[in-house]
Amino acid sequence: MGRGRGRAEAVPEATGAEGRSHRQGPLAVRVDSGTAELKPDRDRPRAWQLLLDGAPQSLVDLDDPTHLGFEYQRRIGHLIDLAAPPGRPITVLHLGGGALTLPRYVAATRPRSRQQVAEIDTALTELVRTELPLERGWQIKVRGADARAVLERAPEGGADLVVADVFSGARVPAHCATVEFAALAARALAPGGRLVVNVTDGSSLAFARAQTATLLAVFPEVCLVADPAVLRGRRFGNLILVAGTAPLPLEELGRKVASDAALGRVEHGRALADFTAGAAAVTDDSAVPSPAPPPGVFH
Template identity: 45%
Template structure:
């Protein structure tokens, strides 16, 4: 059965596949090389996850698309139990057919939205929560509220981390509001982004890293310095200052995310 019209797969000369939903690029997947991460912000996710203690990690992903990051974790940390909350069952079915998952994986996809799926997760069950969710190209409003942040802290283990892909315009109005929400639940926050996005040269992606425990910024700075393209870290003090300049999101119906634009830029490493 062919995938629905709104789901598209584009194969390039490398053999990799870009997954599009409603015309928006969602993922880049190379089933033969799961270590290849093409979107900048996915590489930023990996920088943080690679810095966590060695061995399998229990990770919950909110947003699945091509399952790029779960494949990467299975590749770098075999045996990691992973839960993926992806409401679009047709998309997941098409991805499994067009870009099959590796044998022996422990990736479990649940056909539910992020907010509903969060309520079903056990407390202290995740080493990391990765939010990379878009609805018609916009971050869902119910994932940026103070209630969503509080629930993430309940699901995370004491030293667990939240990674959140936040796409915003150069004015950073939406980003600051998400940061304000996050500060109501997490003690320490920082941001990773490309240098050109940090300099407000274009709409782009910021990866929020949040934890109830202190974050090892020194090791992360070293990893960022080794990145193949200019990448910057906004430390806890500056991130906290940005958060203080905005009001947290209390009502999910407010949905303050900016209009959809292309999420992420492909830069092969």
């Protein structure tokens, strides 16, 4: 999960010392938006999990930036893979940065890609740049500003992919979950480009249903990817929404989701319309944040 709120100021281009972190043990640091913890992964010698106020945000393997340890990030990774022919550079706008796991994945799988990241927590970005540095030569620029503010200034038609992984704490902020926000993303996309949105919800799935209706109000093509248990409201979890003006790669995406160790289902068309259950699109005047995770969900 990325971060959406905090103080706004520019951050220089995020480059580092060839990904060579020398940290051996866990670290906890106070950043703008809470307490950031870096915990070593038990299975990978140079992999680190980032938590913010106890909520898992990112997993980075400095030896293998193509490793996506969280299931929701693997699903976004599938969409990065399907954004263009293999290896071709793309232009990506990431709204929410965290430990920059997805920008690392793009840089490693699509060399020479141009990427901009909106991460408002500048202290978090500085921590990540110091402890989990990026490889030299990766074209990743991080801006310390609100995600929607960056989206408002994005060049028209400039992005092949807009990835909205914006969280304030463990909740999607209201101003990044509206028709107006989706319209800004549509404006930023190049012809054939796609918007990918990570949301969290559970139980009645009221927020996820409303977000689906919101994207359907702006884009002609929308699909959703999630664990069947999450879709049935049996557990709190991530849902990935994909939107575009051109037909989506549903068959290829379905194959990739089916090949993952975590169960997943792709909903589209009538099934997706049924999922919305009559929910209304959300505007700036009616927006609310996503629901807070239930107690103990991260333990």
